[in-house]
Amino acid sequence: MKENSEKLAFAKIECADNLSAVEDAVYVLGGKWKLRIIVALVSGYYRFNEIQRAVQGISPRVLSNELKMLELNGLVKRTVDSEKFPVLVEYLPTEYAETLKELVSMLGKWGRNHKKRITLSV
Amino acid sequence: MKENSEKLAFAKIECADNLSAVEDAVYVLGGKWKLRIIVALVSGYYRFNEIQRAVQGISPRVLSNELKMLELNGLVKRTVDSEKFPVLVEYLPTEYAETLKELVSMLGKWGRNHKKRITLSV
Numbered sequence: 080m081k082e083n084s085e086k087l088a089f090a091k092i093e094c095a096d097n098l099s100a101v102e103d104a105v106y107v108l109g110g111k112w113k114l115r116i117i118v119a120l121v122s123g124y125y126r127f128n129e130i131q132r133a134v135q136g137i138s139p140r141v142l143s144n145e146l147k148m149l150e151l152n153g154l155v156k157r158t159v160d161s162e163k164f165p166v167l168v169e170y171l172p173t174e175y176a177e178t179l180k181e182l183v184s185m186l187g188k189w190g191r192n193h194k195k196r197i198t199l200s201v
Numbered sequence: 202m203k204e205n206s207e208k209l210a211f212a213k214i215e216c217a218d219n220l221s222a223v224e225d226a227v228y229v230l231g232g233k234w235k236l237r238i239i240v241a242l243v244s245g246y247y248r249f250n251e252i253q254r255a256v257q258g259i260s261p262r263v264l265s266n267e268l269k270m271l272e273l274n275g276l277v278k279r280t281v282d283s284e285k286f287p288v289l290v291e292y293l294p295t296e297y298a299e300t301l302k303e304l305v306s307m308l309g310k311w312g313r314n315h316k317k318r319i320t321l322s323v
Binding site: 095097098099100101102103104105107108109110111114115118119122133134135152153175178179181182183184185186187188189190191192193194196197200 | 224255300314
């Protein structure tokens with residue numbers, strides 16, 4: 080009995096721990112756009128307009144905010160090449176953003192599979 | 202030159218494909234709560250009040266909506282045991298929800314790591 084309640088207490092702590100870790104990740108990556116922006120960056124779209132075209136439906140204002148948030152979290156680096164005219168501004172995925180590659184590809188796989196599943200069941 | 206532009210076209214199609222798959226996944230799992238609810242369910246919280254306590258900050262109304270959405274997507278099964286008094290309603294993760302386990306644990310790992318990183322850099 081005691082062992083059982085200890086096990087339960089442990090499961091609860093573990094769950095709370097997982098919950099807060101997932102919460103942290105969702106805080107950084109969550110929302111409608113961030114992961115999609117990261118896919119676009121990793122796919123080689125670096126300029127604002129390119130990214131906006133790739134991530135369909137996002138407004139310039141929201142994209143600008145999202146890029147700032149991603150920069151604050153160390154996932155994007157904004158570079159300015161003022162030698163060029165017009166000045167070339169690029170948003171490059173950082174090395175740290177590479178840590179998301181596997182996660183994003185897994186999410187993509189799941190999404191593809193889920194779409195098939197939902198389409199078949201309707 | 203031609204080969205290059207072909208490559209580019211392929212990369213674009215691949216990117217669009219990934220983007221829409223990630224979009225599908227984010228549509229089902231995105232938002233502030235869904236993944237956290239799934240963590241709670243997988244951790245063994247099945248009753249409405251239990252889940253609400255585990256997912257801190259969620260209102261009953263939002264939780265109820267989120268559970269309905271998850272049920273529509275085949276990730277949760279609502280069971281009613283009317284033999285009991287009061288009637289026992291439970292929300293059980295489906296077998297299909299198991300396909301998210303790896304994804305969620307990866308997300309949790311990333312979140313834990315990211316928090317460390319951010320805490321150290323401040």
